[in-house]
Amino acid sequence: MSILIRDLRPDDLRDVESVVRVRRAALPFLITSAGDLTFELSSAHPAKHHRVLVAETPDGEVLGTAQAGIAHDSPRPGQGYVNAYVDPARRGIGAGRLLLRTAEEHLAAQGAVDSYAWVLDEPAHRAFAERHGYRPGRSGHFLRLDLAAAELPALPDALPAGVELLPAEAFAADPRPLFAIDAEATADEPSDVGADLDDYQDWLNHTWHHPSLDKTLTIVALVDGRAVAFSAARTDGATRYGSAMTGTLRAFRGRGLAKLAKNASLHRARAAGYTEAFTGNDSGNEPMLAINRWFGYEICATETHFTRRLGTQWPSN
Ligand SMILES: CC(C)(COP(=O)(O)OP(=O)(O)OC[C@H]1O[C@@H](n2cnc3c(N)ncnc32)[C@H](O)[C@@H]1OP(=O)(O)O)[C@@H](O)C(=O)NCCC(=O)NCCS
Numbered sequence: 486m487s488i489l490i491r492d493l494r495p496d497d498l499r500d501v502e503s504v505v506r507v508r509r510a511a512l513p514f515l516i517t518s519a520g521d522l523t524f525e526l527s528s529a530h531p532a533k534h535h536r537v538l539v540a541e542t543p544d545g546e547v548l549g550t551a552q553a554g555i556a557h558d559s560p561r562p563g564q565g566y567v568n569a570y571v572d573p574a575r576r577g578i579g580a581g582r583l584l585l586r587t588a589e590e591h592l593a594a595q596g597a598v599d600s601y602a603w604v605l606d607e608p609a610h611r612a613f614a615e616r617h618g619y620r621p622g623r624s625g626h627f628l629r630l631d632l633a634a635a636e637l638p639a640l641p642d643a644l645p646a647g648v649e650l651l652p653a654e655a656f657a658a659d660p661r662p663l664f665a666i667d668a669e670a671t672a673d674e675p676s677d678v679g680a681d682l683d684d685y686q687d688w689l690n691h692t693w694h695h696p697s698l699d700k701t702l703t704i705v706a707l708v709d710g711r712a713v714a715f716s717a718a719r720t721d722g723a724t725r726y727g728s729a730m731t732g733t734l735r736a737f738r739g740r741g742l743a744k745l746a747k748n749a750s751l752h753r754a755r756a757a758g759y760t761e762a763f764t765g766n767d768s769g770n771e772p773m774l775a776i777n778r779w780f781g782y783e784i785c786a787t788e789t790h791f792t793r794r795l796g797t798q799w800p801s802n
Contacts, residue, residue, distance in 0.1 A: 486542060488580055490587045493537040493550070495523045503547035504539060511570035512605075514627040514763050514785055516719055516727045520696045525552070528691040530684070532557035534595045538587055540571070540580040548572055549580040553588035555595050558680045558687075565589075565597030565795070566678075576609075585617055593795050600795055601678060606787040617799050619791035622677045624768045628782040630751075632726065633760040635781045637751055638744075648742070650749050653703035653715065662712035663705065664688050670732020675767040677790050695719065698729065702757065704750040706733075706742040713737040716747035718754060726754045728764040731773065744776055751780060 494500045501519045508517045522537070529535035535554035541547050549571035556564040567588035571581045585602075592600050604614045606624070614621075644650065656663055668682035682688055692698070702718035714733035720726050733743045751762060764782060766773045 486578055488583050489541050490583050491539055493539050495526050504550045507550050507570050507572050510573055516721050516725050524696050530557055530687050538584055540584050548575045549584055551584040551588050553591050556678045559678045560681050563598035564678045565592035565600045567600055567602050597795055600793050602791050603788045604791050614791040619793045622790045622792055624787055624789045626766055626768055626784045627786045628764050628777050629785040630762040630782045632755050632762045638748055647709045649707045651705050652701045653705055654700040660693050666715055666732050666734055669734055675769045702750050702754050704746045706746045714742040714746050716750045718750050724760045726759040726762045
């Protein structure tokens with residue numbers, strides 16, 4: 486079958502929804518919507534060279550999709566990313582291979598040295614990555630909590646002296662304190678590629694203004710009036726709640742503030758009618774995994790971050 490690879494047409498709602506359908510089928514633990522996808526393209530920093538590719542048949546059936554670009558905020562230059570998803574019902578006809586080839590050509594043209602890809606821990610997916618010259622690195626878990634049924638830890642009757650909890654919307658006039666926490670937390674999150682958040686405008690563009698960020702469910706912990714920890718929530722506006730980042734300034738870790746902020750957020754989310762909570766953690770992130778176990782989250786899938794040095798030939802099949 487001949488398969489065409491092209492860029493997503495962000496102004497064509499049917500095209501956008503086809504890509505959302507494939508992403509949801511491939512990774513049901515992520516919150517994905519048409520609005521998020523168009524925002525992903527429109528808010529991307531120019532240095533990311535972010536593209537969303539589509540694999541389709543000559544009669545216009547979308548078989549798969551990939552997003553590819555440069556991790557422009559990594560402390561190591563030349564780190565590219567490609568995440569390819571093929572409709573589970575349309576695997577094995579070459580869409581994944583063509584998506585990967587087109588994405589790698591794009592990365593190489595933008596000066597990438599390495600290509601990183603998240604791959605589900607299923608034999609067929611790992612074999613696909615290895616066949617194309619990729620080698621495994623760190624792994625990460627998707628975790629799920631049945632929020633409707635969970636026995637969440639009780640909220641404390643009184644907060645510790647000097648501690649206050651506020652929703653993120655209280656920082657609407659000046660969210661810079663939350664950027665400062667996010668920058669420190671992101672730098673400390675275990676990762677193969679890393680990220681230095683030093684561009685406040687870029688953070689406003691793609692994090693603070695993210696259409697799924699719920700600023701009433703995102704909870705900030707303050708100590709003596711200073712914002713020091715938060716737990717960020719994204720939702721689908723219906724039943725699904727996802728953690729976007731939980732972070733505490735280094736000087737305030739180990740005092741229970743992340744637990745406090747996330748617990749308040751989960752309680753509010755349940756009261757607002759959300760029934761399922763999702764998150765993703767590096768498999769070596771012991772503090773965050775301990776916190777999520779405390780809430781009752783369970784691992785529902787594992788991915789491995791595979792990498793390939795670009796500029797070398799794909800092994801022959
Ligand atoms: C993860 C993070 C948010 C925790 O913040 P915190 O305010 O220190 O968290 P808390 O004090 O509320 O709780 C930490 C819990 O982890 C446990 N913990 C800490 N280090 C641990 C380790 N090495 N192994 C196992 N558990 C550990 C603590 O014992 C504590 O549980 P306890 O209250 O039962 O003792 C903070 O370390 C951080 O900002 N890290 C970088 C950002 C990050 O990785 N965020 C998660 C992204 S998915």
